[in-house]
Amino acid sequence: MPGLSGDEIRKRLDVARLYLCTGDRPDLAEFADAALAGGVDIVQLRDKREGAPLEARQELAALEILAEACARHGALLAVNDRADIALAVEADVLHLGQDDLPVPVARRIVGEEPVIGRSTHDVDQARAASVEAGVDYFCTGPCWPTPTKPGRPAPGLELVRATAESGVARPWFAIGGIDGERLPEVLAAGASRVVVVRAITEAADPEAAARGLRTQLG
Ligand SMILES: Cc1ncc(COP(=O)(O)OP(=O)(O)O)c(N)n1
Numbered sequence: 001m002p003g004l005s006g007d008e009i010r011k012r013l014d015v016a017r018l019y020l021c022t023g024d025r026p027d028l029a030e031f032a033d034a035a036l037a038g039g040v041d042i043v044q045l046r047d048k049r050e051g052a053p054l055e056a057r058q059e060l061a062a063l064e065i066l067a068e069a070c071a072r073h074g075a076l077l078a079v080n081d082r083a084d085i086a087l088a089v090e091a092d093v094l095h096l097g098q099d100d101l102p103v104p105v106a107r108r109i110v111g112e113e114p115v116i117g118r119s120t121h122d123v124d125q126a127r128a129a130s131v132e133a134g135v136d137y138f139c140t141g142p143c144w145p146t147p148t149k150p151g152r153p154a155p156g157l158e159l160v161r162a163t164a165e166s167g168v169a170r171p172w173f174a175i176g177g178i179d180g181e182r183l184p185e186v187l188a189a190g191a192s193r194v195v196v197v198r199a200i201t202e203a204a205d206p207e208a209a210a211r212g213l214r215t216q217l218g
């Protein structure tokens with residue numbers, strides 16, 4: 001939600017359990033409202049369609065729609081990859097992968113208020129993200145190979161177990177191939193927060209799909 005203080009964003013991150021990444025879509029406002037009504041805590045615009053990536057203006061327009069939906073539901077708005085866009089829309093969250101901007105560089109652009117998240121794919125990366133200055137949360141995955149991120153090898157639930165056993169203080173999320181049926185395994189491996197794409201974006205009833213996941217997450 002644009003305009004939240006850094007303290008408020010961090011408080012909401014602490015209690016966040018369900019994080020949704022979605023591409024742009026014709027029904028974006030209705031879809032986001034449904035997912036948020038079902039209990040999504042953070043919504044990220046992640047549009048990686050083959051051959052026709054969003055232009056910056058289109059990304060801004062989609063983010064405006066998501067910002068309004070997040071404000072209606074008290075959820076956090078996340079931008080993927082681009083610190084300049086995160087600053088432009090006053091996003092609450094900037095998510096950076098291993099090949100994206102280094103965190104100190106992104107911090108110089110977005111300032112201290114938004115939280116910054118990192119993707120991690122092995123124990124060393126997770127350990128680094130759990131202590132790296134300027135990082136507020138991280139994600140571990142993929143838990144299962146996923147067509148949403150083709151070509152990314154899956155460390156599986158072993159990485160979730162190792163991260164849980166490390167007793168890390170920072171919030172962290174499991175990601176990759178998670179849906180309502182697999183969620184019990186992810187929770188049993190020690191995660192308490194998850195990121196999903198298809199489990200909600202491809203659901204016939206996104207509100208019910210989000211509610212089903214959120215109920216299991218507690
Ligand atoms: C919340 C969240 N976790 C992981 C990712 C993946 O980031 P990255 O590895 O940079 O890959 P792309 O999403 O940019 O293709 C994410 N976006 N969000």
Ligand SMILES: Cc1nc(C(=O)O)sc1CCOP(=O)(O)O
Nearest residue numbers: 141142146148149176177197198
């Ligand atoms: C965007 C992304 N990042 C991953 C990582 O491991 O960092 S896995 C992934 C895709 C997750 O999509 P779905 O829920 O549809 O499997």
Ligand SMILES: [Mg+2]
Nearest residue numbers: 081096097100
């Ligand atoms: Mg990225």
